[in-house]
Amino acid sequence: xxxxxxxxxxxxxxxxxxxxxxxxxxxxxxxxxxxxxxxxxxxxxxxxxxxxxxxxxxxxxxxxxxxxxxxxxxxxxxxxxxxxxxxxxxxxxxxxxxxxxxxxxxxxxxxxxxxxxxxxxxxxxxxxxxxxxxxxxxxxxxxxxxxxxxxxxxxxxxxxxxxxxxxxxxxxxxxxxxxxxxxxxxxxxxxxxxxxxxx
Numbered sequence: 001x002x003x004x005x006x007x008x009x010x011x012x013x014x015x016x017x018x019x020x021x022x023x024x025x026x027x028x029x030x031x032x033x034x035x036x037x038x039x040x041x042x043x044x045x046x047x048x049x050x051x052x053x054x055x056x057x058x059x060x061x062x063x064x065x066x067x068x069x070x071x072x073x074x075x076x077x078x079x080x081x082x083x084x085x086x087x088x089x090x091x092x093x094x095x096x097x098x099x100x101x102x103x104x105x106x107x108x109x110x111x112x113x114x115x116x117x118x119x120x121x122x123x124x125x126x127x128x129x130x131x132x133x134x135x136x137x138x139x140x141x142x143x144x145x146x147x148x149x150x151x152x153x154x155x156x157x158x159x160x161x162x163x164x165x166x167x168x169x170x171x172x173x174x175x176x177x178x179x180x181x182x183x184x185x186x187x188x189x190x191x192x193x194x195x196x197x198x199x
Contacts, residue, residue: 002073002124002125006123007125009120009123009189010073010074010077010078010119010120010123011077011081012119012120013115013116013117013118013119013120013121013122013123014077014078014081014082014085014116014120015081015116016112016115016116016119017078017082017085017112017113017116017117017119017120018081018082018083018084018086018088018089018116019085019089019112019116020109020110020112020113020114020115021085021086021109021113022086022089022090022093023093023106023108023109023112023113024106024113024168025086025090026090026093026094026095026105027095027103027106027109027168028095028102029102029103029106029166029167030165030167030168030169030171030172031168031169031172032130032155032168032169032172032176033130033150033151033152033153033154033155033156033158033172033173034056034130034150034151034154035154036154036163036164036165036169037056037153037157037158037161037163038056038158039052039158039163040157040158040159040160040161040162040163041055041056041158041161043162043163044162058129060129060132060133061075061129061132063136064127064132064133064136065132066136067136067137068136069127069135069136069193070126070193071126071127071132072126072193073125073126074120074121074123074124074126074127074128074193075126075127075128075129075132077120077125078120078126078128078131079128082128106167106168106171109168110171110175110176110179111179111183113179113180114179114180114182114183115183117131117176117180117183117191118183118184118191119183119187119189121180121184121189121191121193122184122187122189122191124190124192124193126193127193130147130150130151130154131147131191132193133150134146134149134150134177135147135191135192135193137149142181143177143181143192144177144178144180144181145177147176147180148173148174148176148177148178151172151176151177152173155169155172155173
């Protein structure tokens with residue numbers, strides 16, 4: 001059983017991440033690559049978004065497990081708690097009419113997203129689907145770049161399947177991985193999940 005400190009880091013990180021996702025979505029300038037992939041699959045197959053999200057999540061987690069990045073309690077908490085937080089937070093936000101305000105929301109989303117991801121991964125209790133897929137290739141590719149590749153690949157496939165992308169999508173691909181790496185160093189946590197950790 002994870003320690004109280006690790007559980008606090010997990011729950012707090014997931015809530016912060018959910019707020020960051022809500023900021024990104026409220027800016028309405030393009031979602032992350034993973035969500036773009038899910039949306040593209042939902043649009044092209046007629047599946048409900050939640051079902052497409054579940055199927056993609058299971059596939060990503062299974063692929064990561066094949067490379068010895070195994071799911072844990074954090075995987076389940078991340079999926080559930082982030083989703084609930086996004087639902088609550090997005091109801092409290094309104095997309096601004098003007099571009100400057102939307103761009104400000106987009107810019108504000110990135111440090112929040114990075115801190116949330118670094119914190120919950122730093123609990124070392126298991127990674128959510130997109131992060132697990134990135135961690136599965138570190139090594140040999142550092143997480144800050146493998147995560148960018150996962151987001152970029154997801155955005156490309158989602159776009160080819162009919163989903164829309166925007167400047168926010170491009171920003172996630174280019175910036176979020178390095179920002180998570182920076183946040184992890186500031187918080188002094190290790191985002192890797194496949195190494196022993198004291199509880």
